[in-house]
Amino acid sequence: MDNTNNAIKTYDYIICGGGTAGCALASRLAEDPKLSILLIEAGPPNDKVPASAIPAAVSQVLGTDADWNIQSEPCKELNNRKLHLGRGKFLGGSSGCNGTLCIRGVKQDYDDWGVEGWSGEDMFQYMKKTETFQNKPWFDADMKSHGTNGPLTTAPHDPAPISSLVLNSFQSKGLPFRPDMFTTGETANGCGHVVRTIYKGVRTTSVDYFGKEKQHPNIEILTGHYVDRILLETGSDGIVRASGVKIQDAGGEVKTIQARIEIIMTAGAYGSPAILLRSGIGPQEELSQLGIESKVNLPGVGKNLMDHLVMLSFYEVSKPDVTNDHLIWHTGAREKTAQEYKASRTGFFSQFPFGVFAFARLDERLKDSEIWQKTNQTNGRDPMGTTENQPHVEFWNTECYSPKYMFKDFPPDGHYAFAMATTFYSPRSLGEVTITSTNPTANPRVQHNYLSDPLDMLIFSEGCRLANEIALEGVGTKDIIVGSWPAAHGHDKYTTREDWQQAIRQRADTCYHPGGSCKMGKGSDESAVVDEQLRVRGIANLRIADASIFPTLPSGHPQMAVFAVAEKAADLIKGK
Ligand SMILES: Cc1cc2nc3c(=O)[nH]c(=O)nc-3n(C[C@H](O)[C@H](O)[C@H](O)COP(=O)(O)OP(=O)(O)OC[C@H]3O[C@@H](n4cnc5c(N)ncnc54)[C@H](O)[C@@H]3O)c2cc1C
Structure with a gap:
């Protein structure tokens, strides 16, 4: 993947986080050749992490520099143990170091989100769109549920x-x-x-969205750069707008980049709330304790964190x-x-x-x-709140x-x-994601309250x-x-x-399924960070499209749902 991008300019869309959702979304937006897209990723290109292509070599990725190596706060109910919360830190993100399992949850999980346009039927259609399923003679696949034309081979x-x-x-x-x-x-x-995200012995990841050439003429990919914060401007109409991003490379060099149309956060369930908080978007009191000027008071940022x-x-x-x-x-x-x-x-x-x-x-x-x-x-549900x-x-x-x-x-x-x-x-x-420092290279503080x-x-x-x-x-x-x-x-x-x-x-240990820390919800839900169009409340031109938007965790493993979020985000942005 080409990483030479010294000519910093203005792009139509800036996507923050080149992980599972980020690569998928960038590729779908780039289907319109008139658009220019910048995808920013903190880690290196995926070919610099060769173990990520080998399905059973996850142990050679986790715990290395290609992992964010977030350590949880002590977990009271787990004998105060601190868990290692692995996350991919390279192009492809956690799709490049996960267990490859495609367990989509059940449709009721998404119906329970109660958000228009995000029903089980909708989500399963998008999961289908992401997939090209390659069957094997011994397996009795339900072919009407599988996709046959998507970028991700399973x-x-x-x-x-x-x-x-x-x-x-x-x-x-x-x-x-x-x-x-x-x-x-x-x-x-x-x-x-x-079914797995593996084909012919090689892991398939979100980078596969870029196709065999691993290039898109209208996407620039900037690896090795941390998104520090979103730049906000208040117009004469009083509307707060996201106009650009401030980024920093590992050596500490800082740049700002402007977006003509929108900025989309895809930094994951730990990364996206951290960027919002550094930008002054979050619970006002928490921000003031950190000495960060509050730009938009959004109490739900970093809250509602769940994991399996x-x-x-x-x-x-x-x-x-x-x-x-x-x-x-x-x-x-x-x-x-x-x-x-x-x-x-x-x-x-x-x-x-x-x-x-x-x-x-x-x-x-x-x-x-x-x-x-x-x-x-209540409502015919069991004490966990689930249906049969x-x-x-x-x-x-x-x-x-x-x-x-x-x-x-x-x-x-x-x-x-x-x-x-x-x-x-x-x-x-x-649980919750908070920050303890405004340094974009510092990991957030994660308390799961398991x-x-x-x-x-x-x-x-x-x-x-x-x-x-x-x-x-x-x-x-x-x-x-x-x-x-x-x-x-x-x-x-x-x-x-x-x-x-x-x-x-x-x-007991994490199953690496964090989600919900910037949850999607109706306007009446004060804890919601994004609306049903994934727009951050109170800010124009800013969306989030990753695992952080899950209102609740699906009863499955999240990667297929994350791909569906990216696919749906692309349609929403394109106005479909
Ligand atoms: C070890 C492991 C095993 C798993 N097993 C499975 C499984 O078998 N099946 C399954 O369905 N799910 C599994 N998951 C979960 C699944 O992979 C994730 O839920 C999903 O990939 C999350 O996608 P995302 O786009 O939200 O985040 P990610 O894919 O993590 O992408 C976030 C990206 O943003 C980048 N980033 C973060 N902060 C910044 C910043 N400030 N600036 C620039 N870039 C930034 C990151 O480096 C990363 O590339 C597993 C996860 C892990 C870690």
């Missing part, structure tokens, strides 16, 4: 033997097999396969080679696997090592809970011991392990309990599980929610 994941066994366990524990349910968005209880937590519980299995540990952790395996990938883009590194997935509702299992019974239910069309939890298996870079107990030769993972949906605990609402802990611990039962009692896995891995974790002996609650406090 394909099904070839499951390892352990995944087929887990699929059997899911079904024997009451979760029916619906092969492509994570694309159709119509099932809250069942199991199936998950995940609990990975590993089990040792007795049967050799049903997991993929022999392809990566055992003696000499990594070298062989790396060679295979280099030679033919096949083998362990060509896939993301998560297997099969399930959604479940826990209504029956929660009936004995006092908190569940005592929480008010929305899952409470998601389960999946890893196909080997964790690919996550912070794990240490790699199985030695002759030992094999997989995890059952549990994620809970519709979190009620809200599990501060007791219902979240209830759902999460009950989900983990069910996942354990699926692993230990399900027909596919019950006869091959030796015990927990490492044995000292001892969760194969757990039976109660309380057992799981202490494990969650010790080991």
